[in-house]
Amino acid sequence: MFENKKQLVFTILAGIFITNAVVAELIGGKLIQIGPFVMSIGILPWPIVFLTTDLINEYFGQKGVKKLSYITAGLIAYAFLILTLAILVPAAKGISPVNDDQFIAVFGQSMWIIIGSIIAFLFSQLIDVMVFHYVKEKTGGKKIWLRSTGSTVISQLIDSFVVLGIAFWLPGKMDFPTFITSALTGYTFKLCVAVALTPVIYLGHNLIQNYLKDS
Numbered sequence: 001m002f003e004n005k006k007q008l009v010f011t012i013l014a015g016i017f018i019t020n021a022v023v024a025e026l027i028g029g030k031l032i033q034i035g036p037f038v039m040s041i042g043i044l045p046w047p048i049v050f051l052t053t054d055l056i057n058e059y060f061g062q063k064g065v066k067k068l069s070y071i072t073a074g075l076i077a078y079a080f081l082i083l084t085l086a087i088l089v090p091a092a093k094g095i096s097p098v099n100d101d102q103f104i105a106v107f108g109q110s111m112w113i114i115i116g117s118i119i120a121f122l123f124s125q126l127i128d129v130m131v132f133h134y135v136k137e138k139t140g141g142k143k144i145w146l147r148s149t150g151s152t153v154i155s156q157l158i159d160s161f162v163v164l165g166i167a168f169w170l171p172g173k174m175d176f177p178t179f180i181t182s183a184l185t186g187y188t189f190k191l192c193v194a195v196a197l198t199p200v201i202y203l204g205h206n207l208i209q210n211y212l213k214d215s
Contacts, residue, residue, distance in 0.1 A: 017052040020045040025117045029109045037185035047193040054148045057132045069125040083107045116166030124159035152194040160187040
């Protein structure tokens with residue numbers, strides 16, 4: 001089925017990447033509160049997206065990440081299209097365990113959220129890949145932690161503000177002070193998780209390196 005080990009590794013990483021990115025977008029409309037701070041629940045799967053992005057960057061380069069990012073953006077749009085069609089089809093009254101109002105409340109995200117999600121995703125991914133390879137070239141391929149964390153620090157700062165700005169602030173669903181605090185809270189969470197995942201980056205790197213060394 002797979003021509004070589006590297007193709008299998010890419011397929012597995014791509015599957016993990018796409019699944020977590022799509023799930024993050026689908027659940028992103030729910031806001032949660034941590035102490036006095038508010039952030040989107042969609043932030044939870046993103047650490048896995050960071051991890052797979054860096055591993056794909058490492059072994060398949062900028063073209064691999066860019067191509068996968070475009071495909072994922074298309075799949076996110078497709079997922080929202082299917083959800084829109086599902087909303088338009090009425091539930092069977094008295095039979096369906098989920099009625100139309102409940103379904104719309106969960107999956108009826110506005111066009112602003114869809115647009116904000118896709119723009120933020122693509123923008124942050126393209127910046128991530130550029131910063132990652134810039135740091136890799138400057139360090140001669142050493143210091144995995146620096147290019148991994150460094151790319152996340154910059155790309156996710158942009159992502160955190162773009163997605164909330166387009167999805168919640170511009171349409172008036174969130175005032176400016178809440179927008180700023182929510183974006184900073186989400187960014188801080190992503191940054192802390194990115195640093196905490198550094199050992200996992202090295203583990204994934206070593207596992208893939210050992211798996212591919214004989215191929």
